[in-house]
Amino acid sequence: MSRALMIQGTGSNVGKSLLVAGLCRAAHRRGLSVAPFKPQNMSNNAAVTADGGEIGRAQALQARAAGLAPVTDMNPVLLKPETDTGAQVVVQGHRLTTVRARDYAALKPRLMAPVLESFARLRAAHDLVLVEGAGSPAEVNLRAGDIANMGFARAAGVPVVLAGDIDRGGVIAQIVGTRQVLDPADAAMVAGFVVNRFRGDPRLFDDGYRMIETRTGWCGFGLCPWFPDAWRLPAEDALDIxxxxxxxxxxxxxxxxxxxxxxxxxxxxxxxxxxxxxxxxxxxxxxxxxxxxxxxxxxxxxxxxxxxxxxxxxxxxxxxxxxxxxxxxxxxxxxxxxxxxxxxxxxxxxxxxxxxxxxxxxxxxxxxxxxxxxxxxxxxxxxxxxxxxxxxxxxxxxxxxxxxxxxxxxxxxxxxxxxxxxxxxxxxxxxxxxxxxxxxxxxxxxxxxxxxDAGLERVLDALADHLEAHLDVEGLFDAAS
Structure with missing residues (x-):
């Protein structure tokens, strides 16, 4: 039976996209049919798909890592900001409407159905679907009608691994704090955590790592050092330029x-x-x-x-x-x-x-x-x-x-x-x-x-090697259900 696992983050830009891309390549090299999926994305960096629509560039890169041509089901909701307060809404590859940020909450209930529909098609076609969240589940003020993080995970029954970014500081508070603000039923969806973008001697974080495990009750899947060739892969967020x-x-x-x-x-x-x-x-x-x-x-x-x-x-x-x-x-x-x-x-x-x-x-x-x-x-x-x-x-x-x-x-x-x-x-x-x-x-x-193109392939292979060396990749795949 097909399985799925969702990588959520303690915040935006903690490396979720790169983690999913590397895990897609690792699964592909194991002979698994694997596909990426992001229920909702916000980006003006879009890619054209084989079925004539558009999705976020990160999902196109993840598809490449999985050995697939990108299709619209991999990112069924794409928000393309046009102003500070409004965005174009692309659903399953095609423009639906343009809304102001404050009006988007009213639209979200209509979007869960196409999100689950796209996910079901991918799940039926592949052995494993690796899902990327958006923003953070800690934004509990946005939990009602959520389609991007725990709302999707609960609706689709997909276990979650939470990624924190130690490079920006405060990773213990990032992960433990997320555990504290989550609704108990949402927290129960979390299978474990990953600490991402570490620099220096990893032994110096042994106590911190154990502290996160103790205070959350979640399993740690590893401490991932900074991947130096990340800049060679297409960035999705303009902040990464x-x-x-x-x-x-x-x-x-x-x-x-x-x-x-x-x-x-x-x-x-x-x-x-x-x-x-x-x-x-x-x-x-x-x-x-x-x-x-x-x-x-x-x-x-x-x-x-x-x-x-x-x-x-x-x-x-x-x-x-x-x-x-x-x-x-x-x-x-x-x-x-x-x-x-x-x-x-x-x-x-x-x-x-x-x-x-x-x-x-x-x-x-x-x-x-x-x-x-x-x-x-x-x-x-x-x-x-x-x-x-x-x-x-x-x-x-x-x-x-x-x-x-x-x-x-x-x-x-x-x-x-x-x-x-x-x-x-x-x-x-x-x-x-x-x-x-x-x-x-x-x-x-x-x-x-x-x-x-040849350079991209080498970097994706190196990224998979990097994750294999520092994370419990088998444990992550075993956590999928």
Missing amino acids: RTERTGGGLHVVCLRLSRIANFDDLDPLAQEPGVRLTMLGAGTALPGDADVVIVPGTKSTRGDLAWLRAQGWDVDLAAHVRRGGHVLGICGGYQMLGRSVADPQGLEGAPGADPGLGLLQVDTVMSPAKRLGEVAAVHVPSGAPLTGYEIHLGRTEGPDRARPFARVDGSDEGASDGTGRISGSYLHGMFRDDRFRAAWLAGFGVASEAGY
Whole structure:
């Protein structure tokens, strides 16, 4: 009979996603058919699935670790923040609505049914389902109607292992405190705990580890040291973006927008020895030595266009272009580079229109139909083939479309200016393609030295080895039911 185990955390960003990915790879290497599952996720870093929808990027990585193509059932509820108080709600891969945070609680009771439906399909198809919680079960003020943590675990009958992050300090209080605030019936679902991200001599925590066991009555499944290659895997949370990744001569600067989306587009460049990637934060001027500026995707094009101007980056970009610098806009960033962005139906905020940056002679109008899908294309300037994916609202037209960035099934995609130094494209994930990345870098006189997909596989194997060495992986799998 199929089994399942849920990894919950004492808080956000304690390493749940990485633990599930490593356990997926460990189970896959044992010959088990294993699938990841996250009932509810909040992220603007989404992946396109084999069945034509979208899920959180972490679940796509976990699927890869499990040897599977990602499908929408792996993340049936995805919340994509558009403002500080509102988010788009994606259910089983497709947009359902947009709600304000305070109204989401009223919607949640309708979402448990599709969550359990997706989970049941995965459980029927695989030997083991590894479930990732969201946030923390200690947020007991949100327990009513919960679909992300104990509400799901109770409804689906899935045992829980609680992960705490010792690197941020106070891990004893994290785990013992969670035990204290949980309802007794919820606490009974917990099979044990894991202490994650330890640095130093593990023997120094022996007393603390025993104290957690004594005060909670839960079984400890191990003390996991910090995994040094975690940065090589796609991050899901914008908080995990490293400000600068050192490398060689080509200085690529990405504007870290307030609603940045699909920011793992840049990960393959960060791993090239010949590239120095800077993720430019708010309030920081564009470096004068930037060779290429990338304006990335965003969940709120007009909102982030206003935010970009508030940083003074519109002025910096104009100066960069005058100095002969290059600019690449991806998805929402492509839309910003044009003459105007109109959202007459208010799909990403208040209805209206705003002038763009005017670096490309194109105009964008938002429309309800979202383009989702994997794409095979040819990069027009270099002739290099590339694979990527589209996940966007809006249509972009104008004179610079006569100079396309790529061709997809014989149709023009994207746009470039007359100099060839400024271009935009709706294609995410293009830099993951080793062929395209090598050709793009060669245009700047830089040799590509990284094989991105092969590197991901090596890191996932190393992550599984890391968990096997430091956790009771067999005990964790035995705890599944």
